[in-house]
Structure formats: C-alpha cells, structure tokens
Amino acid sequence: MAASALYGATGFGNWARLAAQQALTQDDLLQFDTFGNVSLIHVTDIHAQLKPIYFREPSINIGVGGNKGAVPHVTGADFRKLYGINDGSPSHYALSSGDFSALAQAYGKVGGMDRVATVVNAIRADRPDALLLDGGDTWHGSYTCYHTQGQDMVNVMNGLRPDAMTFHWEFTLGSERVQELVESLPFAALGQNIFDAEWDEPLPDLFPPYTFFERGGVKIAVIGQAFPYMPIANPRWMFPEYSFGIRDERMQEMVDEVRGQGAELVVCLSHNGFDVDKKMASKVTGIDVILTGHTHDALPEPVLVGDTILIASGSNGKFVSRVDLDVRDGRMMGFRHKLIPIFSDVITPDADMAALIDEQRAPYKAELEEVIGQTDTLLYRRGNFNGSWDDLICDALISEREADIAMSPGVRWGPSLIPGDNITREDIWNVTSMTYGEAYRTEMTGEFIKVILEDVADNIFNPDPYYQQGGDMVRIGGMGYRCDVTKPQGERISNMTLLKTGEAIDPAKTYVVAGWASVNEGTEGPQIWDVVENHIRKLGTVSLEPNNSVEVVGA
Amino acid sequence: MDFTRRETLALGAGAALMTVLPFRANAAVDDLIAEFTGGAAVADGGVDLTAPEIAENGNTVPITVGAEGATAIMVLAAGNPTPPVATFKFGPMAGAQSASTRIRLAGTQDVVAVAQLADGSFARASKTVKVTIGGCGG
Numbered sequence: 001m002a003a004s005a006l007y008g009a010t011g012f013g014n015w016a017r018l019a020a021q022q023a024l025t026q027d028d029l030l031q032f033d034t035f036g037n038v039s040l041i042h043v044t045d046i047h048a049q050l051k052p053i054y055f056r057e058p059s060i061n062i063g064v065g066g067n068k069g070a071v072p073h074v075t076g077a078d079f080r081k082l083y084g085i086n087d088g089s090p091s092h093y094a095l096s097s098g099d100f101s102a103l104a105q106a107y108g109k110v111g112g113m114d115r116v117a118t119v120v121n122a123i124r125a126d127r128p129d130a131l132l133l134d135g136g137d138t139w140h141g142s143y144t145c146y147h148t149q150g151q152d153m154v155n156v157m158n159g160l161r162p163d164a165m166t167f168h169w170e171f172t173l174g175s176e177r178v179q180e181l182v183e184s185l186p187f188a189a190l191g192q193n194i195f196d197a198e199w200d201e202p203l204p205d206l207f208p209p210y211t212f213f214e215r216g217g218v219k220i221a222v223i224g225q226a227f228p229y230m231p232i233a234n235p236r237w238m239f240p241e242y243s244f245g246i247r248d249e250r251m252q253e254m255v256d257e258v259r260g261q262g263a264e265l266v267v268c269l270s271h272n273g274f275d276v277d278k279k280m281a282s283k284v285t286g287i288d289v290i291l292t293g294h295t296h297d298a299l300p301e302p303v304l305v306g307d308t309i310l311i312a313s314g315s316n317g318k319f320v321s322r323v324d325l326d327v328r329d330g331r332m333m334g335f336r337h338k339l340i341p342i343f344s345d346v347i348t349p350d351a352d353m354a355a356l357i358d359e360q361r362a363p364y365k366a367e368l369e370e371v372i373g374q375t376d377t378l379l380y381r382r383g384n385f386n387g388s389w390d391d392l393i394c395d396a397l398i399s400e401r402e403a404d405i406a407m408s409p410g411v412r413w414g415p416s417l418i419p420g421d422n423i424t425r426e427d428i429w430n431v432t433s434m435t436y437g438e439a440y441r442t443e444m445t446g447e448f449i450k451v452i453l454e455d456v457a458d459n460i461f462n463p464d465p466y467y468q469q470g471g472d473m474v475r476i477g478g479m480g481y482r483c484d485v486t487k488p489q490g491e492r493i494s495n496m497t498l499l500k501t502g503e504a505i506d507p508a509k510t511y512v513v514a515g516w517a518s519v520n521e522g523t524e525g526p527q528i529w530d531v532v533e534n535h536i537r538k539l540g541t542v543s544l545e546p547n548n549s550v551e552v553v554g555a
Numbered sequence: 556m557d558f559t560r561r562e563t564l565a566l567g568a569g570a571a572l573m574t575v576l577p578f579r580a581n582a583a584v585d586d587l588i589a590e591f592t593g594g595a596a597v598a599d600g601g602v603d604l605t606a607p608e609i610a611e612n613g614n615t616v617p618i619t620v621g622a623e624g625a626t627a628i629m630v631l632a633a634g635n636p637t638p639p640v641a642t643f644k645f646g647p648m649a650g651a652q653s654a655s656t657r658i659r660l661a662g663t664q665d666v667v668a669v670a671q672l673a674d675g676s677f678a679r680a681s682k683t684v685k686v687t688i689g690g691c692g693g
Contacts, residue, residue: 197611200617200655228608228609229609231611231612231689232609232611232687232689233689236611236612243611243617244611245607245608245611246607246608249605451688452688455687455688456688458685458687459687462685464608466608467608467609467683467685469609488578489578489663490578519689
C-alpha cells in the first residue's frame, strides 16, 4: 500500500491466506469487517455474461511511458510475486494467468449474475444503504443480449437494483434503442462527457453529469464518465447524435460544482480505462474514489494517486468490489476494500435472480445449447497481441472467406473455454456478438496493412494514456510481424511476413484481407458468428498450434 | 475496416504520407507566428486551448481558445497544408476574450493558439490532436 494520508486496508490478505489453505467457503469470500459509514459496490464490464464462465486473465499486458511495469501492466508470476500470491492458489487462478486449464479444472467457473446477486445481497445485509454502481459494457456480448437488444441485461440488472450506471458498448445498440432503454431505467444514467454532437453541448436530461445520494449521513456525489472514444473505436454512424471525449476540464468543473453543493464524498464512475483514469486523477483534484472500467483489469488493492483511490473490478461478472469508506467532517478519512472473486461453485446462487436469468434465456435455450464442436486447446482472448480464440476466428476467416490475411478486432471481452469443453453456439456468440459483426472481404496493399497496424499500435502504445483507446492490438492471421512498443507511430511495425509463403509483405502488392467489426457503414458480408460456426463444424475438434507470429520488442 | 477497392487505393495513396510522416508538421508555422508577433518573444501558457485528444471526425474538430484581456488570438493547424485557421480580434467592448469553432485537420498534428495580451505581450498554447483510422478498440 502506497504511503498516503489516508488510512487504508484491503480484504485481500485474508483470502490470500485462505487461498494457501485451499479451503475457500462463501463465508470466507464475503468476510468483511464493516468499516466507516459508507459502502460502495462496484461491478463493471459484465458484457452480458449472465451465467458462470471461465475467464483467463492476460499474460501479456504491456505498459508504456510512465506506466511501464506499473499495475495493471504486471502479469502472471510477476503479478503473484507483487501481491504475495501462492502458485496454484485460488487467487492465482482468479487474478493471474499461468496453468489456467489445470486450475480451471480444480476451481471451476467464475461469475454468474445469480452469484453476484448473493454477494450484493450479503453486502446490503451488512450495510443496507450501500451504493451499487455499474461501470457499463453491460448491455453487450451474448446471444440473448443481441436478440433482445439489451433487454435481458436491463431486466437482470434491474433485479440487482443499481443506483447508477455509465456506458460504452451500450451505444452500439444504436441511438434510438439506447434512448429507449435509458428512459426505462429506474436509476441514474450518468456521463459528464456525453455531449450532443451537433452543438457540442451536454445532455443533462438523458445523461446527467452526476447525481447525489444521502447514505450513512454522508452527502455523496457520483459523477459518470462514459468511454471517451466511442465514435472512434466503435461505429460513429450508429450514434451520430453523440460526442464524447475525456473532457477533464469539465470533470474538474463538475467536481467543483458538487463540492460547492455540499458533497462530502465524490465518486467517479468511470469507463475511461485504467491508465486514463490514473492520469485524470493526477489532473483533476477533489475526486475521492474512481471506480475504473473498460480495460478489464482486476486489482486486489486500490491504486492511490494523490488522495484519490482507484478501484479496478475486472470483467465478465468475475468480480465484485466492495469499498467501505469512513467519511467525516466533509472528507474521506480512510477505506477498506475487497475484490471479491465470484467462484461460482463456492457462492450459492440467489434463487430469485437465477429464475430471472433463466426466464431471459428460455426462449433461446435450444439455440444457445446446440453443440457445434469440441476443443482440445484452451480458448481465451486476453493479451496485447493475440489469443487462441482470435487465432481460431482468423483461421475461420482465412478458410471460409478464402483470404491471404485475416484481421480480428483487439477487444478484451469474451470468456474462455478449457481443453475438453464442448463449443456451443452460445460460446461462439460470447466472443463475437455485436451489432456490426459482418465479415468483410477486401483487398489491401501491403503498405495500407502497415498503416492500419501502426494506427492501432499507437492506440495502445502511445506513451500518453489520453491518446490510448484501451483495446488490444488488432489480431492478425496469415501474417507475422515485429512490433517495437518503444518507437513512435510509423516505426513500431516491421518484418511483416506472409506466413503461407514466408515472403516479406510487399508494400505495393495487393492482398486479400478478411476481417470483421468494421466501423464503416454499409459493410457487407456474412455475420462472423456464422463464419466461425461453419469453420468449427468442419473441424469437429479444434486443435490450435501456439501462435508465435508476433515478435514483441521493447516490452 | 471495410473499404471498397477504390477507397482502399485512395487510402493507400494517402497512407504513403502517413507512413513516412505520421505526425504532420509544417515549417511555415514559425514564420506565421513571427509575422503575428512582429518577432516579439512568446511566453508559454496564459492561453486556454480546448481540443479533443483524439478527433472523433478529423473533418470537423471542435476547438475553443481564450485568453483573458487578449486583443487577438491566432489559431494555427500546424500540420495542415495551409496552417492558418483564424485570427479572432477582441475590441475593448468584448465581454469575454474567447471563441469556439470547428476546424479540419489533415492528420495527427498540433493545434497552436497565439494570443496578443492586453499589455501587448504574446503567449501561446498548443495541443496534439490525433486523427486515427479507428475501430478495433474496446
């Protein structure tokens, strides 16, 4: 714990010890000595995962500039060493990569919104007026979410009774649907940086910048910060009425405004991504707690920037953060924090929530459960350069679309499957579902492919976090390359090689490229989930070779 | 990222410049500033320049400039083929010395604002605005 005027503690040490004993119970996971007078419960980036899943954390997550070697850019054994986690323990399995398939067999699946409900209810039993805050990326990422246009997630989340929410992928449902759903919410939809695109003005009626709560005798302001780069990372034409951006000057104005109105505790519910939030915390004064999201990091301890604490609560329903705060005399005096991993075999599902989830899934049960194939290989996505799910998707694109080179977007959502698992239709949708999933086939020059790689690489490896969009590198099938993360844009990518011939990519030559998730309007092609399903059906059993086609320099 | 063949070729041609020079700069900028200031020294700071870090649309980037008591503020897009964007002049009756507009940026570059302050001295601010292909994030 960094030195600070704040008194802080985390519940992490407790379950690390229990982890060593290999005897985890629901009581252990929920154990928390209620502290202070305010409790915050944070969930974020659920990506419509209602049921328990496997989710492998990344082994490659490179930090650049001032964040080189800083959390969350510490992975695997280094991460375990940093936090004193024993190899093979539940904490190893939940929080880091390495031996994933074996540990997954031992510890089982994670997440499930019925288990999350049990945890939320237990916290509310300790502290009935705890605030539940949802960081967004909730109404996206599954078969049922796609087919109900987010309604399944709205119904389930309403069952959890959140107090406020902010947004990212929700907007890819399209402006009209977003507005319809937001207007139906029985809680606040926040975003100080959600603006009208035409007039560059805030939209306080639909997306207020902040809202106040009176909890434990404390006046709390929660300020929302939506994902700043939606019209760039996602198709602008789907929500042309909206503009975003970091807008940290306005964040400061909002903090000053709520403090002026008597806020004793200022919480920012953010979808900026961790490094962007870290920089924002260093520029904007007066925020006590930033509940971070977007970059899917799960950190067992808060990170302190000045007097602001940053909480990172993972993704896909795998974790719930509880943050107890002692707020006195108009300021935060101390905190106690616990990142609660949702071990689905350890935490009893909440019966009401389980029934509500099954109700959402019932109309689609047969389609969801259809087995398309099996896998002999661990299928996962997270990692800066590639993941085996994307290797499989790129193989599908090359084979089904007869392409030289395939591109798969560097998104961070999508659960894992372990060797021996069936691959169901639901599993395929969990890693491909989106409202712009058309698989295009086009021609690109070698030079243009390099421009794309350089552009995306700068969105990840620009040393200034404000110029990063928070995804990972576009995944490439059929082509290898070298990436020097320390270089500026235009100089990072080299040694581009067409794998099937071993020849260097010729800048002047044209290659057939297949990909999906284009942000351009009017993209044509079959849906990616159909492409992948056809490919897996033909394979029967998926068996992938390790992908060593990207050489990383300077990490 | 989906492109028709024609767009692909067009982008490929435009990309040639990007590949060589991802960050655009125009040598005329220093001359334009010298012309505006008459060669006087220019202090850093004292000018507010608001622009997005990454443009949502490089063809129409909202910016705001302001400097208390300024009589004029010149805005340059330092990487455009023609860098001058506008010079805003504020008379003695102006209620505020601030202006907003939208500008077109040819690529990732610095936007520069130089203000002539009430005492006749000059100050500047600049901000890098990134223009990107987009996609693939999240």
